[in-house]
Amino acid sequence: MERVILLGATGSIGGSALDILRAHRDRFELVGVSGWGNKERLAEIASEFGPRYICLREESREFMSRFPGKEFLFGCGGLDQMAALTDADTVIMAVSGTAGLMPTLSAIRSGKRLLTANKESIVCAGEIIMDEAAARDTELVPLDSEHNAIFNLLTRIDPDTVSEITLTASGGPFREKPIDETVTLEQVLDHPTWDMGRYITANSATLMNKGFEVIEAHHLFAMEYEQIRVMIHPQSLVHGMVRTSDGSLYLSASPSDMRIPISLAMFFPGLPPQTGEPLALGGLTFDFADPDWVKFPMLGLAYECGKAGGLMPAALNAANETIVHAFLDGKVPFFRIPEMVADVLDGVTNKSAPSLDEILETDTRIRVVCDEMIGG
Incomplete structure (x- = not known):
């Protein structure tokens, strides 16, 4: 029996993964699950599959009271912990955005088989992730x-x-x-x-x-x-x-x-x-x-x-994510997205072979620049 952690269970990728888990209960056991966008859907998943571990965006006594005996984790730190659990074999990474970066590394460093749909982590820190995976002979399969x-x-x-x-x-x-x-x-x-x-x-x-x-x-x-x-x-x-x-x-x-x-x-x-x-x-x-x-x-x-490599992919990801979400929130017109992203990138000073901290700092800084542009 392969023990599976599913991070991002309430999204579209998570839903498709659950269909496979549901159809093959004789081969896969869902031992841990996270879902931040839809608590009621997460509750349905927890009731159906009975995972031991559940990760929430933040503590919710009402939610937790519905599932006595479960072990709860919270926030980004909870995702990292869940990805590294010793009583799991495989992590399915269906979390979107850079929130998936640290759990991706946690899964690799703890020797998990990693099935990932989180393109942002590889876009931002591909060299670091692939080097870590190679050093540990991690099986990394794209979804x-x-x-x-x-x-x-x-x-x-x-x-x-x-x-x-x-x-x-x-x-x-x-x-x-x-x-x-x-x-x-x-x-x-x-x-x-x-x-x-x-x-x-x-x-x-x-x-x-x-x-x-x-x-x-x-x-x-x-x-x-x-x-x-x-x-x-x-x-x-x-x-x-x-x-x-x-x-x-x-x-x-x-x-x-x-x-x-x-x-x-x-x-x-x-x-x-x-x-x-x-x-x-x-x-x-x-x-x-x-x-x-x-x-x-x-x-x-x-x-x-x-x-260009270095910090530029991380800067591109941060600028695009911030500006696209602004469009989805009705704050900027769609046709201006490419122009706005390009303007932000023009102000980036690149650095080759950046550290993980430098990548994360760039991600944070670019989002601030974008917020100021959108607000202005």
Whole structure:
């Protein structure tokens, strides 16, 4: 029985992971769970799965009284503690944002198998995380559909023969629509193929989500940025491609269902039982196109920051997260997000090989700069 910690259980990734846990109770036991956004949903999960450990954003006597005998942890420190619990084998990291950085390191340092959808931690501190994982021979498996596709292809292909990898993107709601001052929140959140949280959906509308995935792929797969391509694929059926030195192109295709990459990660190195209906090729259309770099400048900005390295990816993440949340709160217009993020980054002094403290300090400082810009 594999003992599992699920951090971020009340979000969309957490919900898909729970579907896999529910379907395979003979193989997985949920021993710890966190969820900050929805206490009632967390209570339902705790009642159904009976985990020993529960992490809340803050202490709640009313909530705790409903689950006598459980061990409670609180806040960011609680996430770190839960990720390092000795009576667990695997951590599923479904926490979004930089709140996942320290729990990611805690899971690695405590020898856990880490299945992660927290791209921000790898974007901000990819070198540190991958060095720590390599030093401890940690099994780190990505959960995002694109990285999971590449990961599974690369386990079946001689890495010395790989010449490039390709991440696909649906193109979001503005693939064929203009981005201007008339864009509404409802339009931004109307993703054509995936059902995700508001922040990630907004990032998909700017292609910033794909930009973060490029930086993440650089670290996960030790690929140079010149070897990482992005292709617009509106059907969202092909999730990743690998080209080898002989010119052959290998691709991974499946329905747009996050339970598929999550189950592949949970059962790795084996294969899971079939999840949902298999992809039937008859009658399907597969379209591919290069991104519109002018309409979606955030993608190019991500490549620039990734290549610059050092503090720039962390600064990009902090600026984007703060300004996008301001848009979601109605404080800035959507079309200004790229301009505002670029203006903040122009004021960053970069440093190569920063320490973890320097990365966290940059994250904090950039958020303050953004708040002042938004407030002004």
